[in-house]
Amino acid sequence: MTVFFIKGIVSQPVYVHVHNGKVEILPAEDLWGKDTIDTEDTLIQRHGTRARVACIGPAGENLVRYAGISNHHGRMAGRSGLGAVMGSKKLKALVLEGKNKVEIHDRATIQYWSKATSKLMPRGKSSIPGWVLLLMGRIMNLLPINIRIDGLMSLPPFGEWGTNSTNELSVVSGDAPVRNWRGNPAMYPTKNVGVNRISTYQRKKYHCTACPLGCGSVMEISGRYKETHRAEYETVTAFGSNLLNQDLDSIFDMNEYCNRMGLDSISTGSVIGFAMDCYEQGLLPENLTAGLLLEWGNQETISKLVEMITYRQGLGDLLAEGVYRAAKVLGDQAQKYAIHSGGQELPMHDPRMDPVYGVIYLADPTPGRHTITNTMEYEMFNLWTRVSWAPKPAPQYPKREKYENSQENAAKNAAGAMYKAILDCAGLCLFGAHIGVDRSGIFEMLNAATGLELTPDEYMRTGQRVQDLRQWFNIRHGVEPDQVVINALVRGQPPAVKGPARGLSYDLDGMRRKYWQAMGWNEMDGHPLEQPGLWI
Amino acid sequence: MDLICVKMVAPFELRSISTDGEIAIPAGTSLLKMLLMTGAPLYALAMPVVVNGKQESKSYCLQDGDIVVFVMPFSGG
Numbered sequence: 001m002t003v004f005f006i007k008g009i010v011s012q013p014v015y016v017h018v019h020n021g022k023v024e025i026l027p028a029e030d031l032w033g034k035d036t037i038d039t040e041d042t043l044i045q046r047h048g049t050r051a052r053v054a055c056i057g058p059a060g061e062n063l064v065r066y067a068g069i070s071n072h073h074g075r076m077a078g079r080s081g082l083g084a085v086m087g088s089k090k091l092k093a094l095v096l097e098g099k100n101k102v103e104i105h106d107r108a109t110i111q112y113w114s115k116a117t118s119k120l121m122p123r124g125k126s127s128i129p130g131w132v133l134l135l136m137g138r139i140m141n142l143l144p145i146n147i148r149i150d151g152l153m154s155l156p157p158f159g160e161w162g163t164n165s166t167n168e169l170s171v172v173s174g175d176a177p178v179r180n181w182r183g184n185p186a187m188y189p190t191k192n193v194g195v196n197r198i199s200t201y202q203r204k205k206y207h208c209t210a211c212p213l214g215c216g217s218v219m220e221i222s223g224r225y226k227e228t229h230r231a232e233y234e235t236v237t238a239f240g241s242n243l244l245n246q247d248l249d250s251i252f253d254m255n256e257y258c259n260r261m262g263l264d265s266i267s268t269g270s271v272i273g274f275a276m277d278c279y280e281q282g283l284l285p286e287n288l289t290a291g292l293l294l295e296w297g298n299q300e301t302i303s304k305l306v307e308m309i310t311y312r313q314g315l316g317d318l319l320a321e322g323v324y325r326a327a328k329v330l331g332d333q334a335q336k337y338a339i340h341s342g343g344q345e346l347p348m349h350d351p352r353m354d355p356v357y358g359v360i361y362l363a364d365p366t367p368g369r370h371t372i373t374n375t376m377e378y379e380m381f382n383l384w385t386r387v388s389w390a391p392k393p394a395p396q397y398p399k400r401e402k403y404e405n406s407q408e409n410a411a412k413n414a415a416g417a418m419y420k421a422i423l424d425c426a427g428l429c430l431f432g433a434h435i436g437v438d439r440s441g442i443f444e445m446l447n448a449a450t451g452l453e454l455t456p457d458e459y460m461r462t463g464q465r466v467q468d469l470r471q472w473f474n475i476r477h478g479v480e481p482d483q484v485v486i487n488a489l490v491r492g493q494p495p496a497v498k499g500p501a502r503g504l505s506y507d508l509d510g511m512r513r514k515y516w517q518a519m520g521w522n523e524m525d526g527h528p529l530e531q532p533g534l535w536i
Numbered sequence: 537m538d539l540i541c542v543k544m545v546a547p548f549e550l551r552s553i554s555t556d557g558e559i560a561i562p563a564g565t566s567l568l569k570m571l572l573m574t575g576a577p578l579y580a581l582a583m584p585v586v587v588n589g590k591q592e593s594k595s596y597c598l599q600d601g602d603i604v605v606f607v608m609p610f611s612g613g
Contacts, residue, residue: 123589132584133609147547154610156586169609376610
């Protein structure tokens with residue numbers, strides 16, 4: 001595996017070109033200002049179709065704090081503002097070319113597991129009607145019990161519609177934020193974002209390299225762009241229910257615009273929701289709004305604001321700082337509308353419905369992430385079939401158990417986070433891991449790929465050390481884990497008075513302490529008990 | 537009577553099923569009949585089912601080695 005460390009800042013834009021291990025830094029003045037797709041096309045034309053490009057768009061160039069890095073024509077490494085880091089270095093792109101083969105220790109074992117996994121994948125087009133998914137979601141919502149979902153159960157709708165299979169369900173279940181987290185499902189009819197409607201835009205499906213599931217899709221859209229990747233659930237919700245915007249054309253247009261400009265669509269939708277709340281409360285000075293009507297669901301305003309953010313114009317300059325910093329400028333009253341953890345805008349999953357999100361949003365070294373672990377994903381991972389200490393959840397259990405600050409829940413959260421660190425280091429897909437560690441043979445494949453002979457428990461220890469390093473990285477840079485603050489609303493303070501989250505709250509500080517303990521960290525300050533030592 | 541073995545992945549408990557989800561049933565049993573035989577809840581009859589990755593109706597005649605999965609949406613992404 002090759003890792004690049006890029007130090008320093010240049011005065012004029014450049015890109016890094018790596019060809020069979022030879023590194024060169026080339027001028028990028030002609031690329032500066034181009035959107036991500038134009039940039040990628042230009043570089044592939046220049047270096048050949050075998051080249052692979054990771055680049056930033058104008059948002060990264062303009063140091064928008066939630067600019068991301070794009071590859072494959074708008075697939076984004078979206079969170080935490082890494083695009084702004086590249087922009088600060090005047091680094092427009094990284095281009096990789098090479099013909100070296102990836103060495104595999106034991107190809108036969110890899111092929112065995114690959115075939116075994118492929119056999120489990122859904123075949124043919126799913127004819128499950130959208131209303132069935134919605135009905136099942138409503139039933140699950142009404143039940144006082146939590147049903148342990150096997151990852152195989154969710155594959156058919158996921159293979160057909162990707163993360164969009166949950167658009168409607170998430171709104172009615174209370175998982176999806178409505179109206180900047182202060183609304184409820186009754187405010188947002190979901191029909192326009194359901195799978196039946198989404199399907200009418202679908203032009204072709206695609207698979208990421210070697211993936212047997214293939215949840216990707218290209219959508220045909222009208223307006224300034226002809227097509228876009230199917231917007232993920234996060235984008236549909238950030239620009240949909242979160243802003244009370246029911247217009248799917250507008251949501252897809254924003255998806256493509258964010259991809260091209262290199263913006264994190266979660267943070268962008270969140271910051272606009274924050275601005276709309278502030279506008280409604282009279283907290284935005286008139287000189288900033290400049291006649292713009294920041295009304296809920298106003299598609300023209302949403303579109304204009306995203307452009308202003310990208311180029312840091314007027315109010316957009318403030319919003320480009322993210323909700324945490326923008327609220328500091330606007331004053332104390334604006335704080336409660338800034339939905340973030342440690343300055344990171346929260347993803348589109350409400351911790352009041354699954355407190356594991358709350359623990360991870362608050363306690364992971366990268367706060368505000370929805371892709372570390374949660375109750376449902378832990379249960380899909382089937383870690384207890386391989387890892388000696390991973391707790392096995394009951395097939396059905398009372399929903400209130402999710403809210404308990406127990407050692408067992410903390411151990412599940414720690415196991416999920418360690419496992420996810422392994423997946424990330426191995427370059428594996430979180431969605432693919434839903435079929436379970438026993439069926440995907442991930443530990444066996446890692447041994448086969450590397451020639452190591454580690455046990456699952458030893459791999460989990462590796463995942464723990466990865467989390468240790470991420471935590472130490474923050475501490476070294478002055479970010480103390482116990483100083484990370486999360487918006488009180490997602491703790492259920494004050495409790496919601498309407499909707500599925502009505503009356504729900506939980507002991508987030510206590511759960512964080514137990515989680516840190518389960519990670520092998522000091523339960524009070526979050527410092528790993530083991531010093532980084534030789535492996536840092 | 538010839539018996540076949542199928543594997544069930546279901547969000548509810550069934551009678552006569554092993555801990556790893558396998559069940560032995562007479563050859564020629566339909567999916568519907570098997571659900572009735574194993575005491576599946578009524579709502580199971582309305583749930584979409586895939587067999588070996590392919591969506592099938594409840595009249596599907598089960599074969600030895602089939603993997604039967606009840607479809608449930610998950611909230612994530």
